[in-house]
Amino acid sequence: MRTFVRPFILLLIILTFIGAQFEPALAELEQFTAPVRSCRIVREFPHDSGAFTQGLVYHGGYLYEGTGLNGSSSLRKVDLKTGRVLKIRELPRQYFGEGVAVLGSRIYQLTWRSGVGFVYDIRSFRQLDSFSYDTEGWGLTTDGRQLIVSNGTDTLLFLDTKNYTVKRTVKVRDGDKPVFLINELEFIKGRIFANILGSDYIACISPDSGQVKEWIDLSTLRTRLRSEKADVLNGIAYDAKTGRLFVTGKNWPVLFEIKID
Numbered sequence: 001m002r003t004f005v006r007p008f009i010l011l012l013i014i015l016t017f018i019g020a021q022f023e024p025a026l027a028e029l030e031q032f033t034a035p036v037r038s039c040r041i042v043r044e045f046p047h048d049s050g051a052f053t054q055g056l057v058y059h060g061g062y063l064y065e066g067t068g069l070n071g072s073s074s075l076r077k078v079d080l081k082t083g084r085v086l087k088i089r090e091l092p093r094q095y096f097g098e099g100v101a102v103l104g105s106r107i108y109q110l111t112w113r114s115g116v117g118f119v120y121d122i123r124s125f126r127q128l129d130s131f132s133y134d135t136e137g138w139g140l141t142t143d144g145r146q147l148i149v150s151n152g153t154d155t156l157l158f159l160d161t162k163n164y165t166v167k168r169t170v171k172v173r174d175g176d177k178p179v180f181l182i183n184e185l186e187f188i189k190g191r192i193f194a195n196i197l198g199s200d201y202i203a204c205i206s207p208d209s210g211q212v213k214e215w216i217d218l219s220t221l222r223t224r225l226r227s228e229k230a231d232v233l234n235g236i237a238y239d240a241k242t243g244r245l246f247v248t249g250k251n252w253p254v255l256f257e258i259k260i261d
Contacts (some may be wrong), residue, residue, distance in 0.1 A: 034212045035176030039258040045247050046083035047255040049227060055100030055140060055184060056235035058246060063237060066100035066109050073097030073107055075125060089125040099140030099184055101147060105163060108147060110137030131164035139185035139194065143207065148192060150185055154178040170210035179203060179212060186236035195234050202236065216260055218247060227253050
């Protein structure tokens with residue numbers, strides 16, 4: 001994987017600004033209203049530490065991963081057991097790749113600030129379509145009928161898959177407190193699981209009310225990373241057939257299968 005020092009430095013500056021902007025909100029989230037559940041590690045799998053993970057999906061026995069940073073953003077098909085990249089489509093340099101979702105035979109991928117998303121054939125990675133949106137693109141998932149988008153705020157957007165219009169929005173709250181910096185998403189058993197940028201917690205959100213029903217504490221995973229280059233937690237994938245739950249992070253050398261206690 002190619003590396004680009006300048007874009008990475010720029011990203012660090014941006015993330016520092018974002019963190020400072022929302023630091024009160026992150027600090028406030030340490031006092032949770034919804035119950036907090038812990039997790040235990042079931043198994044560890046190798047993961048490309050060069051992958052700046054922005055989106056993650058498990059489908060048909062494989063992982064589909066979207067990576068970010070201008071000049072090194074990509075869509076990947078990955079072998080779970082070995083971490084080997086089986087297929088890759090690199091995005092043009094001007095795009096900063098973000099969340100991905102699989103619906104039917106199509107893969108959808110967002111970009112950060114370009115206001116454009118891409119649609120690919122899941123087998124060939126051939127681009128089938130593109131769509132535009134009037135917000136930043138962060139996380140992406142689907143409930144099987146519509147696309148669900150996060151944009152770094154406390155709002156989730158629900159998009160029609162035919163014309164990509166916003167069908168509705170929902171504000172995410174833990175009790176009466178807004179939850180900002182909602183990042184990578186995964187739809188699991190009727191709830192939206194969401195990474196919170198800069199946090200080691202996953203929020204489990206009701207798609208109807210936006211209420212956080214519970215939090216999952218993943219802070220224990222960091223003790224197993226064995227890498228100083230590992231960045232923030234980001235990446236949730238679910239195997240609906242077996243109930244396996246996978247998590248990883250940006251530039252993490254490990255992908256974890258976990259159980260929620």
